[in-house]
Amino acid sequence: MSGAGAAMRRVFVDGERAELDQPRAAELAGLAARVRELTEAVVHTDVDAAEVAAVSEEIAALTRRLAAARRAAPPIAAPVPGAPHIGRQLANPVTGPLNPIAPPVEIHTRPDRTVFCDFTLTSVYEGPPGFVHGGVSAMVLDQLLGAAAHAAGAPGMTAALDLRYRRPTPYGVPLRGEAEATEVVGRRTHTAARIIAPDGTVTVEATAVFVLPRGLTPEALGNVE
Numbered sequence: 565m566s567g568a569g570a571a572m573r574r575v576f577v578d579g580e581r582a583e584l585d586q587p588r589a590a591e592l593a594g595l596a597a598r599v600r601e602l603t604e605a606v607v608h609t610d611v612d613a614a615e616v617a618a619v620s621e622e623i624a625a626l627t628r629r630l631a632a633a634r635r636a637a638p639p640i641a642a643p644v645p646g647a648p649h650i651g652r653q654l655a656n657p658v659t660g661p662l663n664p665i666a667p668p669v670e671i672h673t674r675p676d677r678t679v680f681c682d683f684t685l686t687s688v689y690e691g692p693p694g695f696v697h698g699g700v701s702a703m704v705l706d707q708l709l710g711a712a713a714h715a716a717g718a719p720g721m722t723a724a725l726d727l728r729y730r731r732p733t734p735y736g737v738p739l740r741g742e743a744e745a746t747e748v749v750g751r752r753t754h755t756a757a758r759i760i761a762p763d764g765t766v767t768v769e770a771t772a773v774f775v776l777p778r779g780l781t782p783e784a785l786g787n788v789e
């Protein structure tokens with residue numbers, strides 16, 4: 565089995581990672597939300613030099629307090645029967661409520677196995693002035709496409725990701741992401757996705773190929789069915 569396949573098995577099947585119950589996950593999600601606010605404040609602050617120095621020191625002290633009890637790797641959520649394991653990655657950089665760099669994006673699966681998300685990116689994700697960084701759009705779409713492969717019962721790792729940036733993606737407004745699996749061939753799942761602005765304009769289109777690592781089965785990944 566490939567390194568990635570073996571690692572997934574250790575984490576999701578063998579229980580190598582710490583598993584958080586819902587109240588503990590909610591506590592830490594609250595902490596991450598405060599840090600997101602802090603990031604936003606840092607990017608926009610115009611306080612004077614003395615205040616910048618004082619706040620920097622306080623933040624360093626806070627970081628030391630959190631590091632006083634440190635896990636070797638990010639924790640995951642306890643399994644939910646019937647739900648895919650990807651939803652357990654609480655520190656995922658796109659969907660993880662515990663990760664301050666995640667917007668976070670909440671992905672939903674429809675009965676027809678297509679997926680969607682409604683999300684707003686703040687100016688901390690700015691690329692070209694006034695618009696979302698293309699790499700951030702790619703990251704969100706990679707996750708959404710992966711979720712579509714999962715929802716189709718054919719999960720895998722991203723083997724190829726192709727993007728077409730049609731229009732600039734605005735930040736600070738609600739965006740819609742949509743994705744679906746288009747074809748499953750052996751261990752390969754072909755998928756398509758797009759980001760849609762509030763006025764209905766498709767700003768980014770993406771296609772991706774996901775490949776299930778050798779030795780893994782969709783069932784081992786806690787697939788939906």
Ligand SMILES: CCCCCCCCCCCC(=O)SCCNC(=O)CCNC(=O)[C@H](O)C(C)(C)COP(=O)(O)OP(=O)(O)OC[C@H]1O[C@@H](n2cnc3c(N)ncnc32)[C@H](O)[C@@H]1OP(=O)(O)O
Nearest residue numbers: 706707710711719720721722723724750752773775777778
């Ligand atoms: C697990 C879920 C977790 C859950 C994750 C779900 C959502 C997470 C979303 C984020 C996902 C990521 O960021 S994942 C991180 C980024 N991706 C990675 O790091 C992947 C790095 N690459 C790899 O580890 C490997 O290349 C794999 C596992 C993708 C494939 O390796 P392999 O298993 O040895 O593949 P191999 O036998 O050569 O090929 C198998 C089949 O796939 C085809 N194939 C291989 N690569 C490609 C390609 N780029 N484009 C088209 N097709 C390809 C081959 O032609 C073949 O088709 P045929 O001849 O059989 O027809």
